[in-house]
Structure formats: C-alpha cells, structure tokens
Amino acid sequence: MRNFKVILQYEGTRYQGWQKQESTENTIQGKLEALLSKMAGSKVEVQGSGRTDAGVHAAGQVANFHLDTEKTPAQIMEYMNFYLPEDIAVVAIEEADERFHSRLNAKGKTYCYRVLNTAVPHVFDRRYVHVVEEKLDIEAMRKAAAFLTGTHDFKAFTSNKRSKKSTVRTIDNIKIERIESTFYGIKGSNDEIRFTFSGNGFLYHMVRIMMGTLLEVGMHKIKPEELADILELGLRENAGELVPAKGLTLMEVRYS
C-alpha cells in the first residue's frame, strides 16, 4: 500500500471538529474518509496529526492515508479538491515513507489565536477572530507568557480530568504581536493581537485555556507572576476561562 501525506486547510465553522463520530457525518476526518473510500472503492482510513475541536480552523493540518492506487499524488489532490466542500482544501500532497504516521511522527505544532481588541464591530474576519472590547495590556501578557514557556506540567491547562497520561509538555515559544489591519480596517478600528504558540504538543483545550488565562492577565485580573503558582498547583479552576474556538487555527505540524 502506498502512503500519502497531505497538508490540509479548513474553516472549522461548520464542522463538529476533526475526529469522525458515529453520531454525525459532519467532521473533517469523516468527510475525507468518505471521499477517499469512494475514490478507492474500499474503506480508507485517514490519520490526522491530532484532533481539532469543533469550530477550530486549520491552515496546515497534516494527515496521511494508505491507498492502493495507480493515481499520481497530483491526481489524488485534484480529485479531492474537486469533490471537497469549499471550506476544506488539500494544499499539498506527497508520497511518504510507508512507516510515516502523521500523529506519531509529529515533533511539534504551531497554533495561532487571533484577538480583535476593539469595541468597533468588524465584518470580514468575524469567523476567525475573538473580540475582546476591554483594552489588553500586551506587556503584562508577554510577562505571563514567559512563565508558560519551557517544559512544565500543564495539568491546570486542560479540560481532560480523567486521563492518566502525562500532562507534561514543552512550549518553545509564545509570540504576542499587535497587527495593524492592512486591508479592510477603517483606520484604527481593527486592532488585532495575534498569539502564536509553538510546542512539542498540546493537551485537550490547552491553547484555549492558556489564552483565557493570558486575557485575564491582559485585563489585570491575574498578575503575570501568578502563572508560576497556577502551573505549580495544577488546578484547572485557577487558570482562565476557555476562549471560543473560532479564534484558533492550527498553523503547522513539524516533522524531523
């Protein structure tokens, strides 16, 4: 069987997340498997680098699937893009080593969270940004982010209470940038703050809970130094709220 690696983009708005479910056909993995199984004439399983939750987007999700086919990678990509809905796209494809596994071989991931820090409504990126009207203190959020960077037990930053697996992860970098809207914004009205998280892996809801915590720091409800205690104590209730899925995009999955 040949093994194909694909890079996928999708707008998560309409979907119940990545992972296929018995109860709904409306997942990214479900759509891809249905399409490829139809193409192949037999059941095809698609392995993603990880799940994305309902409403989360991807600019560079990686997946792989095994297939007996005489088609070239380009032909498979063309077939997929012809039949996929317009909010899912294959942007790259290659034939991978037989043993390549998009989840098990992943060495790192980058997520981006977009916040529009303004009271002025916005129209064009509304599906991709979370709006926070209260003025955010970027320097305080950067100080707090420094506490999260490095190798820590992120037990306080996951919604998964029962898992017995390790909750230790390494975050290489958290970048917080102010982005001036260059196109659609009426001058000064679209103040975007973009948060970029790179690490070796992320727990269930981890980015969105870190984000909720950073936003509370930005509103001076939590002091940056308190992040050390929140990590140390490992209690979910000490961290911030889960922010909405729509601001989150999986940007990249890295392999060695």
Place this chain on the structure above:
Amino acid sequence: MRNFKVILQYEGTRYQGWQKQESTENTIQGKLEALLSKMAGSKVEVQGSGRTDAGVHAAGQVANFHLDTEKTPAQIMEYMNFYLPEDIAVVAIEEADERFHSRLNAKGKTYCYRVLNTAVPHVFDRRYVHVVEEKLDIEAMRKAAAFLTGTHDFKAFTSNKRSKKSTVRTIDNIKIERIESTFYGIKGSNDEIRFTFSGNGFLYHMVRIMMGTLLEVGMHKIKPEELADILELGLRENAGELVPAKGLTLMEVRYS
C-alpha cells in the same frame, strides 16, 4: 431633522446588493431602512453614496439619513450594531450638516479587487477573492492600466447601454500590487494580486469590466496598447468580461 452620516462595512455574499427592491427584503439599504424605521417609529430613508451590486462587499460605504431623535450618534450606532446581522456593521457615525448628501457630495471613491493567482485552492478568504489559475503578467497589466488612468469616456466599460448620462469619468490611480499572504498561506500557495482603483466616480459595472480587461492583458489576450482603441471606439464588446462580484470591495468614499 438631524442628519447622520455613517460608515458601513458589509460582506455582500448574502445580499441582492445595496439598493432596496420591491421584490426582496434582502438588500443592505432595505435592512438599514427597516431597522431605523423601527427605531424611529416612522419611515426613515437611507441614502447611500452609490449602489453596490449583488455580492460586492464594502469596507467603507458611506450613507446618511435624517432622523428626529434625542439619541446621541453613539447610541444610534450601538442600536444599529445590536440589531444588524453580523455581516453588516456601522463602524463610524457622526452628525452631519443638514445639507450633507452621501451621493451628491461624494468627490471620489476607491474600490479594491482581489485576485488569487494560483491553482492551489484556498479556504479562508474564498468569499473575497477571485481565483485566476493562469499566471498573470503584472507588468503588462500595469501598462494597460496607465491607458485607463486619466479622464476618458468609459462607454466601452459599462453594462448600462441605454443611459443618456455622460460616461466620462476620471480615474486618478490604478495600483496593482503583489501581496504575499502573511498569515493563512502555506508558503507560496497564496499569491494575491490586489488592484486598487481611485476615481471621481464609476459607471455601472465599470470596475469589474476594467478588471476583466486587465486580466485578459495579464494573460496576453489583449495588448496593453489596445486599451487606447478600446476607449476610443467605445464598444462594450471590445472590452473584457465582467469578473465575479465577490472579488470587489468598496473601500472608501471621499468628500471635500
């Protein structure tokens, strides 16, 4: 009666254009008038700087309306944004001179047309860009654009055959830029070319027909120098095709 000037953003995808129609409630002007009439308790007319066609977007449409109210401009804006659908927004409001008229006083407008010049599919901006797979010659399009700049009779560049009004307009500038996608693009996959048209006014379909003509120049189907003849002869069939509405956005309306 007080006179209020508003700056509006809207995503045109769902609407039958700006202008209210008997046959549908689904127009921007129709939505605004229904909302303001409800607020005022009597019929309110909303005057736009000009019509935008079905599917065309606006980042800076200007409109005005007269109203007997004790509300402040900020209160009116808040009321409107609370009740407007999420694809229409008031981004600025001010009380204007009693005689201010958004269409009659307009001195100039800027439109932007976005082309994604790639065969790789795209997901995130798909509602706002027109995809052209064939490689476009930017230098040739710039040469052609120079012929369109200035004061000309644009009869060949409008779909309105019967109007007896003047078809002379002045285009101050046509800017053609290559934009590297800075966020969602997988490297090299999202080659955007952005066309910005500034002028004292535009005829029905004029920007979209100029765009279709420039694209044919970019594909070497029309030579840049031929633009002089197309203008001179004034025949619609010599100009290029009407490009899709979704790539077009009204960016700004200028007043003295």
